[in-house]
Amino acid sequence: MQIINYIKSGSVPITIIISFFAALVFTVNCGKPASDGESTNNSGFVFTDTWITKVSDTSEISAAYFKVENETESDDLFLGATSKVAEFIEIHEMLQDKDVTGMRMLDQVEVKANNSIQFTPGGLHLMLIGLTSPVKKGDSITLILNFKKAGPLKVNFTVKAPHEYYEED
Amino acid sequence: MHIKKIIIVSILFSTLFTIACKPKSVAFDILPIGGDFTLVDQNNEPFTLSSLKGNIVLLFFGYTHCPDACPMTMGLLGKAYDELGDDAKSIKTVFITVDPERDNIENMQGYIEGFSETFPGFKPIGLIGTDDQIDEVIKLFAGMRMKRTGVSKSGYTMDHNTSVFVMDSKQQVRYLYKPADRLNKLVSILEAMLAAEEN
Numbered sequence: 001m002q003i004i005n006y007i008k009s010g011s012v013p014i015t016i017i018i019s020f021f022a023a024l025v026f027t028v029n030c031g032k033p034a035s036d037g038e039s040t041n042n043s044g045f046v047f048t049d050t051w052i053t054k055v056s057d058t059s060e061i062s063a064a065y066f067k068v069e070n071e072t073e074s075d076d077l078f079l080g081a082t083s084k085v086a087e088f089i090e091i092h093e094m095l096q097d098k099d100v101t102g103m104r105m106l107d108q109v110e111v112k113a114n115n116s117i118q119f120t121p122g123g124l125h126l127m128l129i130g131l132t133s134p135v136k137k138g139d140s141i142t143l144i145l146n147f148k149k150a151g152p153l154k155v156n157f158t159v160k161a162p163h164e165y166y167e168e169d
Numbered sequence: 170m171h172i173k174k175i176i177i178v179s180i181l182f183s184t185l186f187t188i189a190c191k192p193k194s195v196a197f198d199i200l201p202i203g204g205d206f207t208l209v210d211q212n213n214e215p216f217t218l219s220s221l222k223g224n225i226v227l228l229f230f231g232y233t234h235c236p237d238a239c240p241m242t243m244g245l246l247g248k249a250y251d252e253l254g255d256d257a258k259s260i261k262t263v264f265i266t267v268d269p270e271r272d273n274i275e276n277m278q279g280y281i282e283g284f285s286e287t288f289p290g291f292k293p294i295g296l297i298g299t300d301d302q303i304d305e306v307i308k309l310f311a312g313m314r315m316k317r318t319g320v321s322k323s324g325y326t327m328d329h330n331t332s333v334f335v336m337d338s339k340q341q342v343r344y345l346y347k348p349a350d351r352l353n354k355l356v357s358i359l360e361a362m363l364a365a366e367e368n
Contacts, residue, residue: 053240056283058276063236088322101238102328105320121241129323162244163287166352
């Protein structure tokens with residue numbers, strides 16, 4: 001009611017004006033994914049930080065990283081991926097024992113309801129094996145990520161040079 | 170009177186911050202590992218480590234079929250060069266394969282070329298050798314390598330050390346940098362070592 005009085009009197013305090021615009025910005029952006037994310041087929045899964053490592057033109061392998069948020073009310077399983085750019089794609093986990101690192105292949109990764117999983121250097125990655133063509137910096141590459149319940153989801157990945165990962169370190 | 174106090178306290182803080190920001194001339198202990206060796210570089214030329222005496226050297230082990238740790242370490246070192254600017258000119262990066270079975274001149278050359286944007290003007294040295302030669306070098310640095318079969322359709326993967334061996338201009342190993350540590354830690358270590366070299 002106080003607000004109506006302010007409007008009637010024509011002297012609206014600055015805090016109310018700022019609050020109004022803040023609320024407006026929030027409402028306009030509400031429900032939109034992050035700028036580099038993409039919601040796929042209204043699946044309830046949101047993918048962000050989707051990138052593939054640029055390797056040499058002669059390389060047969062690369063790695064893909066992403067964050068997936070399961071915004072549905074049920075747990076799901078990420079079962080793996082396919083793409084035209086690679087013969088095989090495997091889910092790998094890095095294992096560190098003191099100073100020695102190695103990789104272990106996983107069959108699936110659980111993505112719990114209203115939770116997220118991050119594939120990131122030194123942790124989980126997708127290993128692209130048998131590249132059918134060189135991956136160039138800036139390329140957009142589509143991977144099909146397969147989930148047990150959500151099914152196959154098309155996700156675009158951008159090719160980045162490894163040092164770009166540390167840009168915001 | 171109040172303004173005077175503020176000015177004095179500000180000057181004191183500025184002095185403290187300046188001291189804190191300067192690279193510390195920390196004397197890193199000499200680690201009892203390392204030594205000279207000869208392998209073959211990506212240009213098919215013999216390479217002897219002692220030829221880099223006078224330079225700070227960043228040496229690490231990996232292989233060209235490694236999708237995660239190796240390219241990301243390259244990226245980390247390249248970014249450190251970028252942060253150091255001209256000061257990085259005297260720092261050399263050496264990448265030694267732990268996979269002599271698959272790594273040859275051709276793919277090592279391609280691999281190093283692939284990082285030309287990561288290291289603008291600073292080409293890393295990629296080294297290959299026979300099984301025995303590689304094992305000898307790994308032994309010098311108290312490291313290990315192990316082939317794991319049946320874990321990937323890529324044929325096999327290699328377990329290997331991930332530390333970057335930071336060597337001074339006399340080729341004494343002074344620091345084992347873990348790539349999981351932050352970039353600014355590596356940059357400050359290198360700044361401190363460069364400052365120590367100057368003195």
